[in-house]
Amino acid sequence: MSKIILITGASRGFGKIWAKALLERGDKVAATARNINDLNDLVETYGDAVLPLQLDVTNKDAAFATIAKVKQHFGRIDVLINNAGFGLFGAIEETTEEQARAQMETNFFGLLWVTQAVVPVMREQKSGHIIQVSSFLGLVTLPVLGLYNASKYAVNGLSETLAAEVKGFGINVSLIEPNGFSTDWSGASAFQTEALEVYAPVKQAFAAGATPDTWGKPEATAPAVLALIDSENPPLHFLLGKVAYPGVKKVYAERLAEFEEWATVSADAHGH
Structure with a gap:
């Protein structure tokens, strides 16, 4: 039986790749983008199997209206893939208030609004799978990505909290946590702070640490995501790429060694 899948940020990168893979195998996809014209190729190829929708996820009312349209059109929503987001590169000291708020508005609050909108639909169905596209940088950090790291830690x-709250309603939650992949995330879709020369050595060291092999091939993720969607017992944390697991481990x-080193001092701070 085909599934009804809503993907935000489906105009390019992971969102477009996964939408095509799902449509290719016969699922139906509601695809959102800030510019609906970026979805024309999907409609031309897959016709009525695609519901293209314009959505800026930072607009809470629009997020709720979009979920309502998908529910009305397809009758249900089996899977939500919260994929909309962007990268902000630069040292924390360099980051403006506008840049910091924009990063959190899209990566965190946008995801929150779409999640809040879809939960009642899935709760009524007594089934559903919410897939949040986070990052392995929601588990560990890298320099010059401070606000991005923070947004993914928040996600x-x-x-994790949502998973505990909705499990009793038959809703699964998964976090996709990729390492770096060769998408527009670090290119055309990325934003940069205005550089302070004092951080040049940190940025140079960061850049030097990445080899061509560091970046995964985005197209290679499709079978893994299909397997996640098809799993009867999907994981809460799902790393993508061969860099993520050893890095997190x-x-x-x-971290555990540091906790252990300070364990006695920590316990004494309890007071009794």
Whole structure:
């Protein structure tokens, strides 16, 4: 039986790749983009199997209206893929208030509004799968991506909590946590702070740490995402790419060792 899947940020990158993979196998997709013309190729190829919708996820009312349109059109929503987001590159000191708020408005609040809108639909159905596109940078951090890291940590905290709250309604929650992939995320879709020369060495070290092999091929993620959607018991945390797992494992081992080193002092702070 084909599934009804809503994908935000489907104009390019992961969103477009996954939409095509789902449509190719016979699912029906409601695809959103800020510019609806970016979805024309999907409509031309897949016709009525696609419902193209214009959506700026930072507009809460529009997010709720979009969910209502999808429900009315298809009758249900089996899977939500919250994919809309962008990268902000630059040191924290360089980041303007406008840039910081824009990063959180899209990556965190936009995801929150769409999530809040879809939960009642899935709760009524007594089934559903909410897939949040986070990052392995919601588990560990890299320099010069401070606000992006923060937005994804916020997404992870929200979604882990959500998973516990909605499990009893038959709703699953998964966090897709990719390492770097060769999408527009680090190119045309990315934003840059105005550089302060004092951070040049940090940025150079960051750039030097990335080799061509560091970046995954976006098209290679499609089978993994289809497997996630088809799983009867999907994971809460789902790493994508061969860099993410060893990177997270190393940081978590160091973190546990530090907790252990300070464990006595920490326990004494309890007071009794």
